[in-house]
Amino acid sequence: MSIIDTVKQAATGMMVKLTPDAPPDPLIARKHGALGTSVPRIDGPRKVRGKAQFAAEVPAENMTYAALLYSTVARGRITALDTAATEAVPGVVFVMTHRNAPRLKPPALFQTDPRAAGASSLPVMQDAEIHWNGEPVAIVLAETQEQADHAKSLITVAYQAEPARLSFAEAATQSHQPPNVMGEPAMIQVGDAEAALAGAAFKVDLTFRTPRHSHAAIEPHAATVWWDGDQLVVHDTTQMLHQERWTLAGIFGIPEESIRILSPFVGGGFGGKGLWSHQILAVAASKLSGRPVRVALSREGVFRIAGGRTTTEQRVALGAKADGTLAALIHTGIVAMTEHNNCPEQFTFPARHLYAADAMLLEQRVAEMDMLANTFMRAPGESIGTFALETAMDELAEAMGIDPIELRRRLEPEKDPTSGHAFSSRNILEAYAKGAERFGWDKRSPVPRSRREGEWLVGMGVATATYPYYRMPGAAARVTLTRDGHARVAMASHEMGMGTATVQAQAGADRLGLPVENVTFEYGDTLLPAGTIAGGSSQTASIAAAVTAASAKLVADLLKRAGNDSPLAGLSADDVEARDGGLGHRDGGDRFESYASILGRAGLEEVSAEAEAPPPMEVMSYSMHSYGAQFCEARVNAVTGEVRVSRFLGSFDTGRILNPRNATSQFRGGIIMGLGLALMEETEFDERSGRVMNPSLAEYHVPVHLDVPEIDVIWTDIPDPHAPLGAHGIGEIGITGVGAAVANAIYSATGKRVRDLPITLDKLL
Amino acid sequence: MTITINGQQVAVPSDPRVSLLDLLREHLHLGGSKKGCNQGACGACTVLADGERILSCLALAVQYEGRSVVSIEGLSPDGSLHPLQHAFIEHDGYQCGYCTPGQICSAVGMAGEAKRGLPSAVTADLAADAVQLTHDELRERMSGNLCRCGAHNGIIAAIADTFGRPAVAEAAE
Numbered sequence: 001m002s003i004i005d006t007v008k009q010a011a012t013g014m015m016v017k018l019t020p021d022a023p024p025d026p027l028i029a030r031k032h033g034a035l036g037t038s039v040p041r042i043d044g045p046r047k048v049r050g051k052a053q054f055a056a057e058v059p060a061e062n063m064t065y066a067a068l069l070y071s072t073v074a075r076g077r078i079t080a081l082d083t084a085a086t087e088a089v090p091g092v093v094f095v096m097t098h099r100n101a102p103r104l105k106p107p108a109l110f111q112t113d114p115r116a117a118g119a120s121s122l123p124v125m126q127d128a129e130i131h132w133n134g135e136p137v138a139i140v141l142a143e144t145q146e147q148a149d150h151a152k153s154l155i156t157v158a159y160q161a162e163p164a165r166l167s168f169a170e171a172a173t174q175s176h177q178p179p180n181v182m183g184e185p186a187m188i189q190v191g192d193a194e195a196a197l198a199g200a201a202f203k204v205d206l207t208f209r210t211p212r213h214s215h216a217a218i219e220p221h222a223a224t225v226w227w228d229g230d231q232l233v234v235h236d237t238t239q240m241l242h243q244e245r246w247t248l249a250g251i252f253g254i255p256e257e258s259i260r261i262l263s264p265f266v267g268g269g270f271g272g273k274g275l276w277s278h279q280i281l282a283v284a285a286s287k288l289s290g291r292p293v294r295v296a297l298s299r300e301g302v303f304r305i306a307g308g309r310t311t312t313e314q315r316v317a318l319g320a321k322a323d324g325t326l327a328a329l330i331h332t333g334i335v336a337m338t339e340h341n342n343c344p345e346q347f348t349f350p351a352r353h354l355y356a357a358d359a360m361l362l363e364q365r366v367a368e369m370d371m372l373a374n375t376f377m378r379a380p381g382e383s384i385g386t387f388a389l390e391t392a393m394d395e396l397a398e399a400m401g402i403d404p405i406e407l408r409r410r411l412e413p414e415k416d417p418t419s420g421h422a423f424s425s426r427n428i429l430e431a432y433a434k435g436a437e438r439f440g441w442d443k444r445s446p447v448p449r450s451r452r453e454g455e456w457l458v459g460m461g462v463a464t465a466t467y468p469y470y471r472m473p474g475a476a477a478r479v480t481l482t483r484d485g486h487a488r489v490a491m492a493s494h495e496m497g498m499g500t501a502t503v504q505a506q507a508g509a510d511r512l513g514l515p516v517e518n519v520t521f522e523y524g525d526t527l528l529p530a531g532t533i534a535g536g537s538s539q540t541a542s543i544a545a546a547v548t549a550a551s552a553k554l555v556a557d558l559l560k561r562a563g564n565d566s567p568l569a570g571l572s573a574d575d576v577e578a579r580d581g582g583l584g585h586r587d588g589g590d591r592f593e594s595y596a597s598i599l600g601r602a603g604l605e606e607v608s609a610e611a612e613a614p615p616p617m618e619v620m621s622y623s624m625h626s627y628g629a630q631f632c633e634a635r636v637n638a639v640t641g642e643v644r645v646s647r648f649l650g651s652f653d654t655g656r657i658l659n660p661r662n663a664t665s666q667f668r669g670g671i672i673m674g675l676g677l678a679l680m681e682e683t684e685f686d687e688r689s690g691r692v693m694n695p696s697l698a699e700y701h702v703p704v705h706l707d708v709p710e711i712d713v714i715w716t717d718i719p720d721p722h723a724p725l726g727a728h729g730i731g732e733i734g735i736t737g738v739g740a741a742v743a744n745a746i747y748s749a750t751g752k753r754v755r756d757l758p759i760t761l762d763k764l765l
Numbered sequence: 766m767t768i769t770i771n772g773q774q775v776a777v778p779s780d781p782r783v784s785l786l787d788l789l790r791e792h793l794h795l796g797g798s799k800k801g802c803n804q805g806a807c808g809a810c811t812v813l814a815d816g817e818r819i820l821s822c823l824a825l826a827v828q829y830e831g832r833s834v835v836s837i838e839g840l841s842p843d844g845s846l847h848p849l850q851h852a853f854i855e856h857d858g859y860q861c862g863y864c865t866p867g868q869i870c871s872a873v874g875m876a877g878e879a880k881r882g883l884p885s886a887v888t889a890d891l892a893a894d895a896v897q898l899t900h901d902e903l904r905e906r907m908s909g910n911l912c913r914c915g916a917h918n919g920i921i922a923a924i925a926d927t928f929g930r931p932a933v934a935e936a937a938e
C-alpha cells in the first residue's frame with residue numbers, strides 16, 4: 001500500500017467529520033513565540049563534546065562483535081561452505097550461515113503496510129540461493145572485532161553461478177510499468193502529446209542518464225542488540241522506529257511489545273537508514289548464541305547490503321507554441337529495480353505539478369535486475385527528475401531565444417496541471433524574483449562561453465526546485481505538563497541532524513504558551529507513542545499535527561480540572577488559548593489561570609494527554625508542494641575541464657520557516673548533496689559481475705570542503721494556511737534542481753551540454 | 766607499555782591488531798572518536814597525537830606507546846567547552862554530529878600546522894613562517910574531513926572564527 005492509499009484509507013469514514021478547510025493553525029498568526037527564531041540545537045553541546053551516543057557505541061556486558069561475509073556472485077547457489085577453520089579461531093563464539101540460521105519470515109516490504117519497514121522482501125539467509133553480488137552468506141561472532149574480521153576471512157564458499165540480469169540496457173528491453181508509483185499512476189496522459197510535439201513551433205527532445213548513488217552517511221549502518229529472555233533490545237540507527245519494530249516482530253514471530261528499539265541519534269540518514277539484513281542477522285545470531293551482538297558494517301559492507309539510489313534513463317521532450325506556452329510536455333523513462341522491492345524513483349513527479357501544458361505524457365517504467373534492492377535517497381525521483389526536466393527547460397528557453405526565468409513565468413499554471421486541485425501555497429515566481437535579484441542574474445550573458453577569466457570559463461545557470469508536502473498518518477504524541485510550568489512532548493520520532501528535538505521544543509513551547517527552555521521533546525525510543533517515519537520530508541508536520549491533537553485534549557482536561565473556582569469557569573476549549581504559562585480567554589481579557597494554579601488546586605504534580613493526529617485530509621483537497629529557484633555560478637577550466645562551483649544561491653518557498661539557523665543548514669545540506677550528484681557521485685556497478693566497484697569513501701566521491709562554496713539561502717517565509725504550523729518539511733527540496741542548475745551553468749560557461757551524470761571533467765574536454 | 770590518553774596512562778592492548786580508534790571506542794568506551802570508514806578516507810576518527818592530527822583508524826595502538834593522545838573527550842577536560850566547540854554551536858557547524866568530533870580535532874591540529882608554516886596545496890608563499898588561514902586555506906586543509914550532512918559552511922565559519930583571526934590563534938595551543 002502506498003502512502004497516498006494509506007491516507008485515503010485512513011480518511012474514509014472521517015470525511016463527514018472533517019471539512020477540508022479546517023481553520024489555519026492559530027500558531028501561524030502568533031508573532032512573538034519561539035517559532036521563527038534561531039534557537040540553537042538542543043543537542044549541540046553533546047555533539048561537539050563527542051557525548052552523543054550512537055548505536056555502535058552502546059556498551060553491553062559480554063559483547064560479541066559481528067563480521068559479515070558477502071557473496072561474490074550475483075545469482076546462483078552456494079554449493080559448498082566450510083566454516084571449520086573459522087570456528088577454530090580463538091575468540092570465535094558463533095558462526096551462522098543458511099544451514100543453521102533460525103527459520104525467519106521474509107521482511108514485510110516498506111509501503112505494503114503502513115507499519116512495514118523492509119527494504120526488500122527477500123528472505124534473509126534462509127537457503128543456499130544468491131540474489132545479488134554482496135548478499136550476506138555468513139555472520140561470525142567473536143569476542144573482539146579483530147577476531148571476527150580475521151575469522152570471517154577463513155570461510156570458504158563455492159558457488160554454482162547462474163545467469164544474472166546485469167545489463168541495464170538489456171533489462172530495459174523487458175521494462176514495464178509498476179502497478180503504481182508512490183500510490184500514483186505510473187502513467188498520466190493528457191491529450192496527444194507526441195502529435196502536439198510534432199507540430200510545435202519550438203521543440204527539444206532529449207535523453208538523460210543518471211547513475212546509482214550512495215547515501216554515504218558518515219555513520220555506517222550499525223546495531224547493538226541483545227535478548228533479555230524473550231525481550232529483544234535493539235539499539236539501532238534508524239529512520240523508522242515503530243515500523244522496524246513491527247517488521248522485526250513479524251520476521252521473528254514474536255509480539256511487538258517484546259521488542260524495544262532505541263535510536264536517539266542517527267549519524268546521517270537521507271533515506272538509507274532503514275531495515276536491512278544486518279539487523280535481522282544480528283538479532284538471529286544473538287538469539288542463537290545467547291550473547292549481545294554489535295554489528296557495525298564496514299564501509300564496504302554498507303555498499304554491499306544497504307541500497308542507494310538507482311540508475312535511470314529519462315526522455316524529456318518539450319514543444320512550445322509561438323507565444324511561448326507549452327503545447328507538449330513529455331517526461332518518460334526507465335529505472336533499474338528488483339522484483340523484491342518497490343522504489344521506482346518518482347522522477348516524473350515534478351513534471352506532474354510544475355508546468356501548464358496542453359498535452360502531457362508522463363510515464364515511469366521499471367526494469368528488473370539482479371542487484372541489491374535500491375531504496376529512497378534524499379528526494380528520490382525529484383532530485384534526478386528535476387535534473388532532466390530543468391535542463392530541458394533551459395534548452396527550450398535557448399531554442400526560443402528567451403530568458404529561462406521568463407520561460408517559467410509563461411508556464412506558470414493556475415491550478416495543479418494533473419490533479420486539477422488548487423495550490424495550497426505556491427509562490428515560486430516570487431522565489432525566482434528574489435533569487436534573481438540577489439544573485440545578480442541580470443549579469444548573465446545569454447550567449448554561452450562569453451565570459452572568461454584567465455584559464456576559467458564562467459557561466460550562470462538556474463533551475464526550479466520542487467518537492468511535495470507530505471504528512472504521514474498514524475502518529476500519536478503525548479504531552480505532559482508539570483506543576484512547575486514545564487512540559488514534556490513525546491513521540492517515537494527521529495533526529496538525524498534535522499533539528500527535530502529543537503524545533504519540536506519550539507513548537508511545543510508556542511502551543512502550550514511556555515518559554516522554550518521549559519519544554520523538552522522526547523524521541524528515539526519505541527516505548528514512546530508511535531511515530532511516523534522520518535521520510536518524505538514529512539516528520540515535522542506529522543509530529544506537529546499529533547502534538548496539536550494531544551495539546552487540545554490536554555487543554556480540555558485542564559479546563560475540566562480547573563473547576564468552578566477558576567477564572568476560566570464556564571469557558572470551553574474553543575474559548576481559551578495557551579499563553580504565559582497558563583490558559584486565558586481568547587479575547588485577551590484578564591480571564592486567565594496559570595498551569596501551576598490549576599494543577600495546584602487539583603492537587604496534581606502533572607497531567608498528561610495522548611492523541612493521534614487526524615488523517616492528512618489537506619493533501620486530498622489541495623496541491624501541496626514546496627518550491628525553489630536554484631542559482632549556480634560555475635567555472636570550468638578551459639585546459640583541464642575541471643569544474644568549480646564558485647557561487648550558489650537557493651531561494652525557497654516552503655511555507656513558514658520554523659528555525660532559520662537549522663533551516664539554512666538543511667537547505668545547504670541538500671544543495672551540497674546536489675553538487676555531488678551533479679559533479680562527482682556514482683556507485684559504479686560492474687555489469688559483468690554485478691559487483692559494486694567503488695565501495696569506499698576514497699572512491700565514491702562526495703563533496704569535500706574545497707568543493708563547497710559559501711552557499712546563500714533565502715526564503716519567502718509565506719506560511720501555508722493548510723499545513724500545521726504553516727510549514728513544509730525542508731529536508732529534501734534542497735537537492736532538487738541542483739543538478740540542472742549546475743549543468744546549465746556549465747553550458748553557459750562552455751557551450752557544452754552534458755546530459756549524463758555526473759558531469760566529470762572528461763565529458764567537458 | 767602505556768599510552769597517555771587524555772592525560773591518563775592506559776595499557777597498550779595485548780592484541781597488536783587493535784587500532785588506536787578501536788582502543789578508544791571499544792576498550793576505553795570513549796565513543797567520541799567516530800568510525801566512518803576505518804580506512805583513512807573520511808577523517809571522522811581524527812585525534813591529536815602529541816598535538817598533531819592523525820587518523821586513529823589507520824594507527825595501530827601499539828605504535829603509540831609512550832605518546833600522548835588527545836581525543837574529543839580530552840579537548841577541554843575541565844568540562845568547559847573549547848572555543849572551537851563554542852564556535853561550532855554558534856555557527857551550526859553540524860547536523861547529525863557524527864563527523865563533528867573529527868572536524869574539531871582536525872581543525873585544532875590544522876591550526877597548529879598553519880602556525881608552524883606548513884604549506885598546503887593552495888599556499889602561495891611556500892617560504893612564509895606562518896600561513897594566513899584564508900577561506901581557501903581552511904577549505905583545502907579541512908578537505909580530509911568529510912561531512913555528508915553538508916555542514917561545510919558552518920564548520921568553516923566556526924574554524925575561521927576561532928583560528929582565522931591572529932588575535933585568537935593562541936586557542937590552537
Ligand code: FES
Nearest residue numbers: 801803805808822
Ligand atoms: S574512520 Fe578513520 S578516516 Fe574514516
Ligand code: FES
Nearest residue numbers: 860864912913914
Ligand atoms: S554533521 Fe553529519 S556528517 Fe557532518
